Amino acid sequence: MNNTSALPQMAMKEIPEPNSNAATITALVKDSGTVVGYQLSNGQTINKQEGVALARQGGILGVGIAERDGTEYLKSIPDGTEDNNLNSLPSISSMGMQ
Numbered sequence: 276m277n278n279t280s281a282l283p284q285m286a287m288k289e290i291p292e293p294n295s296n297a298a299t300i301t302a303l304v305k306d307s308g309t310v311v312g313y314q315l316s317n318g319q320t321i322n323k324q325e326g327v328a329l330a331r332q333g334g335i336l337g338v339g340i341a342e343r344d345g346t347e348y349l350k351s352i353p354d355g356t357e358d359n360n361l362n363s364l365p366s367i368s369s370m371g372m373q
Contacts, residue, residue: 287339290352294333300326300349300361306369313349314367323348 304312304320312322313335321329327347330338337359341350351360 287341287350287352288347289331290339291330291333291335293336297334297336299336300338300364302365302367303361304369305366310348311369320367 298315298317298319300313301316302314303310304314304322310323312320313326314320315335324347326335326349327340329335330340330349335349337352337354338349338361339352340347342348349361351362357363
């Protein structure tokens with residue numbers, strides 16, 4: 276029996292169009308195992324809310340915006356490969372993040 280109705284709803288609610296100079300996410304910033312931000316290919320480290328806002332402006336490539344429990348977050352756009360999924364990226368500590 277397939278009981279997917281018990282799973283949290285994590286569908287993309289928005290897929291912004293990236294700008295020609297959009298950054299990519301190179302690492303997840305975590306605090307006690309929870310994603311709290313993103314490190315970008317331009318060296319910038321931003322929190323989750325800043326990431327959502329930047330993605331909406333077209334500043335991040337390869338992500339869409341999803342929502343769970345009223346909180347928006349970035350999610351990889353499915354493309355058939357796993358190695359570029361956000362879950363497959365390295366994690367860094369949130370220490371030093373403002």
